[in-house]
Amino acid sequence: MIRIEGIKKSFDETEVLKGLSTEFEKGKTNLIIGRSGAGKTVLLKLLVGLLKPTSGSIWYGDTDFTKMDSREVRTLRMDVGMLFQGSALFDSMTTEENIRFPLDMFTNKTKKEKLDQVNYCLERVELDGANDKYPSEISGGMQKRVGIARAIVLDPKYLFCDEPNSGLDPKTALLIDELIQKLTYEKEITTVINTHDMNSVMGIGDNIALLHEGRLAWRGNKSEVLDSDNETLQNFIFASPFLQRLRDAALGKKQ
Amino acid sequence: MNFNFLHSFGKYLLLLKTAFSRPEKVSMYWKETVRQMHDIGIGSLVIVCIIALFIGAVTAIQFAFQLQDSFVPKFYIGYIVRDITIIELAPTITCLVLAGKVGSNMAAEIGGMRQKEHIDAMEIMGVNTAAFLIMPKMIASLIVIPLLVCAASIVSIVGGYIASVPQGWVTDAEYVQGVRYYFEPYYVSMMFAKAITFAFIITSVSCFQGYYVKRGSIELGVASTQAVVYSDILILLGDYFIALLFTV
Ligand SMILES: Nc1ncnc2c1ncn2[C@@H]1O[C@H](COP(=O)(O)OP(=O)(O)OP(=O)(O)O)[C@@H](O)[C@H]1O
Ligand SMILES: [Mg+2]
Secondary structure (H helix, E strand, O other): OEEEEEEEEEEOOEEEEEEEEEEEOOOOEEEEEOOOOOOHHHHHHHHHOOOOOOEEEEEEOOEEHHHOOHHHHHHHHOOEEEEOOOOOOOOOOOHHHHHHHHHHHHOOOOHHHHHHHHHHHHHHOOOOOOOOOOHHHOOHHHHHHHHHHHHHOOOOOEEEEEOOOOOOOHHHHHHHHHHHHHHHHHHOOEEEEEEOOHHHHHHHOOEEEEEEOOEEEEEEOHHHHOOOOOHHHHHHHOOOHHHHHHHHHHHHHHO | OHHHHHHHHHHHHHHHHHHOOOOOOHHHHHHHHHHHHHHHHHHHHHHHHHHHHHHHHHHHHHHHHHHOOOOOOOOHHHHHHHHHHHHHHHHHHHHHHHHHHHHHHHHHHHHHHHHOOHHHHHHHHOOOHHHHHHHHHHHHHHHHHHHHHHHHHHHHHHHHHHHHOOOOOOOHHHHHHHHHOOOOHHHHHHHHHHHHHHHHHHHHHHHHHHHOOOOOHHHHHHHHHHHHHHHHHHHHHHHHHHHHHHHO
């Protein structure tokens, strides 16, 4: 479990996060939603220590992450996998080398064992056989999946995904959501996902935190979303006039 | 401005400190070191040799010209070409060239990785990126650049021979006599001291520039240019101080 308390983050003069407190549960898919520019990526980077909070604390279990020294942070990160918004695959390495990199760096497995593990991960993301392709030779969706494979190869306890399905077609997006959810449940991972995709929210939203103007505007799960009368949440979900008309029509029929 | 400089210098020292911590996996670092040795060494051998050849040749011709009609014995051409390349030209010119070739390349490589979030991705895996990205480059240049400098000084002396002997400025025997005349091994130590210092300057400055690059391709260009400019200035300063240290 990860708990954050009173997290604030400013860049120069602008305060992006203005005091956030929430929890991310183990074995659940925890979603952070919010409009573009709300600070989702910033929050995720704070959680993994790529940025330092201006104030506040981040608890991994019972230890305060913000007070760890760099060695402890590195030890903790052995248990962390992360999918970046832009995948961040090493572009001079093949798919296989990308996924194998953490194994090469941190394990003493034989070549064969490593290859087996890489192939297993590739199978999980339904990319078997793409071993020798370079990131520039595969599509954006495939890159995301390779990113996931690389993030899970060391069996992380914590998985962070920054917009895992942005820019993908609905079918592939669904596939990636399902994949992340399956992994989370199977291995009891504490998963934190940034998204602004409503399909993901309704599909895998075990815990949902809505970020708005640097604060937590709403917390709940997917079954509570539609019944909530939180205005910010409603505005976020039914952003377009088309969706608003659908909602009004549905409500009208109900009444 | 001054405060800014101190801030950067402190950051530079801290980065170097992190860069020399214990490797996570020696075999990965070693593989990277070998790759870097190949890139720096083989990749720069031709340009270094061409430059050295011409420097030796020009030095020989200039001195031959100066010595015309003088009472200084002809074999001094070989003697002077040898000493001036070993003491000054081979290490300094070679490293100024390498700062442009190897240094800018290192800054661009690391800076690109920073901008494309590769460094962040490695950090998340638990890799000490400062060490993994800098240490292999440092070890590789500390080994390979002195060898390149050594090669450069040999080629320079050969260059001097090619430029002067066939022209009839000196005879083959005189040139060889000059090259062997009053040989001071101490100068070779000086050459290696310079080469090692300059190699350290090139690598650390360039990696620092790349590692802390900001967003954007303009900044990447700036970082890679600054890597060369700062390395060059520091090399010349270092050259001056080593000269003082070893001779006074
Ligand atoms: N390194 C930085 N320096 C200055 N400001 C930053 C930096 N990173 C983010 N910001 C600011 O923080 C705010 C939140 O950015 P962030 O990337 O977290 O948004 P996001 O919620 O992830 O949006 P998106 O859905 O488009 O990815 C933005 O207004 C941005 O300008
Ligand atoms: Mg984002």
